[in-house]
Amino acid sequence: MTNADPRNENIVIYINGELKPRHEACISVFDSAVQGGDAVWEGLRVYRGRIAALDEHLQRLQHSAKALAFADVPSTKEVRDAIFGTLRANDMRDEAHIRLTLTRGEKVTSGMNPQFNQSGCTLIVLAEWKPPVYSNDGIHVITAATRRNTPSCLDSKIHHNNLLNNILAAIEANVAGADSAIMLDLHGFVAETNDANLFIVRDRMVSTPHTDSCLPGLTRKMILNICVEQGIPVNECNLSLTDLYTADEVFTTGTMGELTPVLEADGRIIGEGTVGEVTRRLQQMHRDFAYSHGTVVPY
Numbered sequence: 001m002t003n004a005d006p007r008n009e010n011i012v013i014y015i016n017g018e019l020k021p022r023h024e025a026c027i028s029v030f031d032s033a034v035q036g037g038d039a040v041w042e043g044l045r046v047y048r049g050r051i052a053a054l055d056e057h058l059q060r061l062q063h064s065a066k067a068l069a070f071a072d073v074p075s076t077k078e079v080r081d082a083i084f085g086t087l088r089a090n091d092m093r094d095e096a097h098i099r100l101t102l103t104r105g106e107k108v109t110s111g112m113n114p115q116f117n118q119s120g121c122t123l124i125v126l127a128e129w130k131p132p133v134y135s136n137d138g139i140h141v142i143t144a145a146t147r148r149n150t151p152s153c154l155d156s157k158i159h160h161n162n163l164l165n166n167i168l169a170a171i172e173a174n175v176a177g178a179d180s181a182i183m184l185d186l187h188g189f190v191a192e193t194n195d196a197n198l199f200i201v202r203d204r205m206v207s208t209p210h211t212d213s214c215l216p217g218l219t220r221k222m223i224l225n226i227c228v229e230q231g232i233p234v235n236e237c238n239l240s241l242t243d244l245y246t247a248d249e250v251f252t253t254g255t256m257g258e259l260t261p262v263l264e265a266d267g268r269i270i271g272e273g274t275v276g277e278v279t280r281r282l283q284q285m286h287r288d289f290a291y292s293h294g295t296v297v298p299y
Helices: 006-010 032-034 055-068 076-090 164-176 218-230 239-247 276-293
Strands: 011-013 018-021 039-047 098-105 122-129 139-143 181-183 190-193 197-202 205-208 234-236 250-256 258-265
Touching: 006 122, 011 190, 018 076, 032 098, 032 218, 039 076, 055 076, 055 098, 055 218, 076 122, 098 205, 122 258, 139 164, 139 276, 164 181, 181 276, 190 197, 190 239, 197 218, 197 239, 205 218, 218 234, 218 250, 218 258, 218 276, 258 276
Parallel strands: 139 181, 139 258, 205 234
Antiparallel strands: 011 018, 011 122, 039 098, 098 122, 181 190, 197 205, 197 250, 250 258
């Protein structure tokens, strides 16, 4: 993990139309994010003056808000303008990460019922100087006892802020001295890690779990598209831990970490214990793809 960049001490943060210094950026104790984690979010990365997959991220934000029946949701244009205004105010054009949060908004009284929300959503744009959180040289992972959500309980296709099971898995990784934790679904198949999607490579075939119990991540989607365009065999299928342990290569994908090689899982060395040829190639193609398909920051 990387340490906080000292430049982040002086950032300004957007909250409902206002840009506020970091230490003054606050929301109400009656906000739904505080009351019940009742919010949705997106992570965005800025590459050389472009925001990767911006339209797709904003569409997913709107879909998540709709699935949770948020009222008075800001338009996609309003959210875009807030993002661009925040980046401009912080003079950010590269090596920046944006945590975009939309909550159900402030309640008239504390409680769980959405009928207490009568003033519309709260929009937060938090942009920081932040490189990828994991090393390109690879990480070690363990399998967590905590399982990933099943759609019969809470659909992972809603990019929501209720992340306690992911946090519990991260605690397991911390206790074990690992970088991250693999989470299984209720059937024992690999779902994803606590903070990223997961891929394996065997005999140059790239495979990733179905999205039944994991987020269909946008970096994951980029990798699937790149593989198809480059003629790299790729499929979505159920993957067991044995598939993972015996793979030639394993890597994770996500906006926070980009493509991260996994060198060891539960004490098993993956492949040769080094970054694999396919992973290294996809790392570079992903950077090129994210930049070339990104939305230009308009300043």
